[in-house]
Amino acid sequence: MRIIMYSSKPYDRASFIARGLPDGWQIHFQDSLLNIDTATLAEGCEVACAFINDDLSAPVLKRLADAGVRLIALRSAGYNHVDLHAARELGLTVARVPAYSPQAIAEHAVALILALNRRIHRAFNRTREGDFSLHGLTGFDLHGKTVGVIGGGQIGLAFARIMVGFGCHVLISDPAPIRGLDQLQANQVPLDELIARSDVISLHCPLTETSYHLIDADTLARMKRGAMLINTGRGALVDAPALIDALKSGQLGYLGLDVYEEEADLFFEDRSDQPLQDDVLARLLTFPNVIVTAHQAFLTHEALAAIAGVTLKNIAAWSAGSPANQVT
Numbered sequence: 001m002r003i004i005m006y007s008s009k010p011y012d013r014a015s016f017i018a019r020g021l022p023d024g025w026q027i028h029f030q031d032s033l034l035n036i037d038t039a040t041l042a043e044g045c046e047v048a049c050a051f052i053n054d055d056l057s058a059p060v061l062k063r064l065a066d067a068g069v070r071l072i073a074l075r076s077a078g079y080n081h082v083d084l085h086a087a088r089e090l091g092l093t094v095a096r097v098p099a100y101s102p103q104a105i106a107e108h109a110v111a112l113i114l115a116l117n118r119r120i121h122r123a124f125n126r127t128r129e130g131d132f133s134l135h136g137l138t139g140f141d142l143h144g145k146t147v148g149v150i151g152g153g154q155i156g157l158a159f160a161r162i163m164v165g166f167g168c169h170v171l172i173s174d175p176a177p178i179r180g181l182d183q184l185q186a187n188q189v190p191l192d193e194l195i196a197r198s199d200v201i202s203l204h205c206p207l208t209e210t211s212y213h214l215i216d217a218d219t220l221a222r223m224k225r226g227a228m229l230i231n232t233g234r235g236a237l238v239d240a241p242a243l244i245d246a247l248k249s250g251q252l253g254y255l256g257l258d259v260y261e262e263e264a265d266l267f268f269e270d271r272s273d274q275p276l277q278d279d280v281l282a283r284l285l286t287f288p289n290v291i292v293t294a295h296q297a298f299l300t301h302e303a304l305a306a307i308a309g310v311t312l313k314n315i316a317a318w319s320a321g322s323p324a325n326q327v328t
Helices: 010-019 038-042 058-067 084-090 102-117 120-128 154-165 191-197 217-222 240-249 279-284 301-319
Strands: 002-005 026-029 047-050 071-074 093-095 146-150 169-173 186-188 200-203 227-231 252-257 290-292
Touching: 010 026, 010 301, 038 058, 047 301, 058 084, 071 301, 084 093, 093 301, 102 120, 102 154, 102 200, 102 227, 102 252, 102 290, 102 301, 146 154, 146 191, 154 169, 154 200, 169 191, 191 217, 217 240, 240 252, 240 279, 279 290
Parallel strands: 002 026, 002 047, 047 071, 071 093, 146 169, 146 200, 169 186, 200 227, 227 252, 252 290
Antiparallel strands: none
């Protein structure tokens, strides 16, 4: 079994090697993103293992299939970057990791909230320069605030449990009924109500046709003035240019992003010696009430181990003729 792993970083290699491979399996680790040019590297491989910013459009899938690939093993829960119709037409099986560590994502969202609220990033920079003044660092008590969670899946519920622990009033919006909210001490409400009532809004929903740019200029205008927005879901859930106007006017008081719609050509690489070519991201980074992290919410030892374990199990199940976690 020959497997090519695209977009692999040292932490990916370490986690997969630590799991151990069955006899006869070989993983070829590639730093490069999967795209129409690098797809040819999969020649002779039965499995292509891809991450969130890899290109899995129809032309790339066709080239992978021509190279001998029969399984697309995603190292992610999301699959919005895969042309599933093309995969089906080409006879390619697509498998994903439906859950690896909801806590990892949820805890990173909470970390962004705390850092923004208490201006940890600004205080850190000040004290390193010998400035121990407190002007401009005033935060607010999270206790008693209303926190809106958009998306009632495993990550959204893990995040909700943490915020309930802070003493927050938690509202959750999801198209499907959510069980166990009484025990969680949270309430399911329509999206419009959540937007209007929340002091903090955190996005934990999948990216679909209906959720694309869920947060846009209209949504931002309907939020409480000075509210906080956190996105650890998918970048395209948010209309990034609209954020700039909302931040400039003060309508949006705080912004924490771990994902960005145009991140594919930016994130996961050291670009510190190059001018930032994305004008929208460059403008967002100038605001003192904005924190952007480079899609690191998943990056815990536990999550990496789970991703490696489930991915390898998916490959083994497919090889045995019983595909697991298949995306159809």
